[in-house]
Amino acid sequence: MDLTLRVWRQAGPKAAGDFKTYHVEDVSRDASFLEMLDQVNEALNAQGEEPIAFDHDCREGICGMCGVMINGTPHGPQRGTATCQLHMRKFSDGDMITVEPWRAAAFPVLRDLVVDRSPFDRIIESGGYITAPTGSAPDANLIPVPKDAVDSAFDAAACIGCGACVAACPNSAANLFTAAKIAHLNLLPQGQAERWNRTVAMVETMEEWFGSCTNHGECETACPQEISIDFIAWMNADYVRAQFKNPSKTGRDNL
Amino acid sequence: MTTAEARVDPTHRRGWWEWLGNFFTSDIGMKWLMALTGIGLLVYVLAHMLGNLKVFISAEEIDLYGEALRELGGHLFPRTSILWILRIGLIATFAVHIWAAAVLTKRNVDARGKVRYHAKRHWAAANYASRTMLWTGIIVALFVLYHLADLTWGFANPDFERGEVYANLVASFQRLPVAILYIVAQLALAFHIYHGAWSMFQSLGIAGSRYNDWRRAFAIAFAALIFVGNCSIVFGVMFRVIA
Incomplete structure (x- = not known):
């Protein structure tokens, strides 16, 4: 299939960006969206042009690196998948596709489609630690955890930190990301000691x-992990x- | 929006007053305030509608209802004293709701950054009501001022006579532009309630499989009840059921 891409190009964090139009021919319906971008980049390389910069790593939807705004939808039109899991068969021949980086004041564009998501790291860092025993691995059933709590904690822990929730939010809020991180620790017995401080x-x-x-x-509809x-709440x-x-009795403050 | 150096130190020991101060200026705390004041305003709107439906009983009944509000507290307290306490509470509730909305809106605009998406956003979950909360809120707030000028202070109503609740109301709604304005305002209020009465549970942390089914139903029912109830009075006057 043949496509027309409108891609945000920006040389650096301080540079002014703009859209550039590219025509891509013979895109396989079985290619992923990122493979389609690879194809564009190979053509750009051959012409001696600067390839489109985009974040990616595992390309199987578990690392959270990839993520772009595709026609006004984070991660594209398919629900519950990251950009790397989106296949080109979701588009039709002759389509015009607008590709933009995540937009939020906290996510400045570094280059083209790559944004700086380090505020997510700041949130994770401020969470501190959990009182999981280290050293030799504890017996699997040493700490009883109710099945419901395990299931809910696992649903929250599925967050891959891609930033689609922030990108989708009209207020650029990171509540879904932070809530998922908080819930996956706060629901489990290992996370209780630091719960309130965290x-x-x-x-x-x-x-x-x-x-x-x-x-x-x-955010919920944009989330690749749903x-x-x-x-x-x-x-x-x-x-x-x-x-x-009582803050003097929570976590390590009382030590 | 500050630099990484200024971030929260989790080992810092805080007094309870500091915790509460942080709470009510945090985004989540302000959303709590919006939800709590929202509940207060919902209760008021419902009571206001139920009281006003007395126009369908008789002119005497609604006038007596107005008098009863001024006489609240009977012979125990001075006349209108309890009413004024309620009014001040209501004004304070409005003020907190609007103040929190203004502060949060400013923060959200700042968080969004200068560059916006070029492609038209494909809204998958946000609905018309949720995206127009600011505007329906402003319309309702301006309408409340007009409503007071029309039927409480009376300067917007040429036929106004103090204490003649029924006559004032009929005189006002018989003018077509006024009737249309009231209905438009009720539409804005219904949209505001449709999102607000659902959203407040989320802000207060009341969500999950046990609650999610009736939260939406509650919001729709509340918005519809207020809209139909209030508009019935306007239509009642327009179609001479009340005259």
């Missing part, structure tokens, strides 16, 4: 960078509960 620290770090939640639900916005509840915990 919740407050991660929420407040998030708010330094990102907007607030107005409950549109766009993480539920119920986790955001759960984070809201935990953030409030944390206010009523």
Whole structure:
């Protein structure tokens, strides 16, 4: 199939960017979106032009590196997949596809379609540690965990940190990301000791960078792991509960 | 939006006052305030509608209802004192709701950055009501001011007479532009409630498989009830059921 791409090109963080149009011919219907971009880049290389920069790594939907805005939808038109898992058969011959980087004040463009997502790392860092025993591996059944808690924690832990939730949000809020990270630790017994400190620290770090939640639900539909916005409500509840915990008795403050 | 150096130190020991201060200026805390004041305003809107439906009983009944509000507290408290306490509470609720909305909107605009998407956004979950909350909110706020000028202070209503609730209402709604304005405002209010009455549960942390089914139904029912109830009075006057 033949396609027309409108791609955001930007030479560097400070450079002014603009859209460039590329015609791609003979794209396989079985190619992934990233493979299609590879094909464009090979042609650009052959012409001696600068290839389109985009983030990618595992190309099987588990690393969270890839992610672009495709025709106004994060990760493209297919629900529950990352850009690397999107096949070109989702498009038709002759389509015009607009490809843009994630847009948010906290995610400045580094080059072309690559954005700096390090504010996510700041949120993770502020979460501190969990009291998981280190050293030799503990017996698998040493700490009983209810099945419901395991399932919910696993649903939250599926977050790959790609940033599609922020990209989809009209307020550039990172509530779904932060809620998923908070829930996957706060639901489990190993995460209880630091629960209240962690919740407050991660929420407040998030708010330094990102907007607030107005409950549109766009993040949930953009998420390649389809993480539920119920986790955001759960984070809201935990953030409030944390206010009523005696801070001198939470986590390591009481040591 | 600050640099990485200024981020939260989780080992910092805080007093409870500091925790609460942080809470009410945090985004999540402000959304709590919006939800709690939203509940207060929903209760008010419902009570206001139920009280006003007395126009369908008789002119005397609605006038007595107005008088009863001024007489709240009976002989225990001075006349209109309880009403004024309720009014001040209501004004404060409005003020907190609007203030929190303004602060959060500013933060969201800042967080969004200067460059926007060029492709038309394909909204998958956000609906018309959720995306127009700011505008329906502004319309409702401006309408409330007009409504007070029309039926409480009276300067927007040439036939206004203090205490004549029924006569004032009929005089007002018989003018077509006024009736249309009331219906448009009720439409804005219904959209605002449609998203707000669903969204508040999310902000308050009441979500999950146990709640999600009735949250949407509750919001639709509440918005529809207020819209139909309030508009019935306007239409009642227009079609001479109330005259």
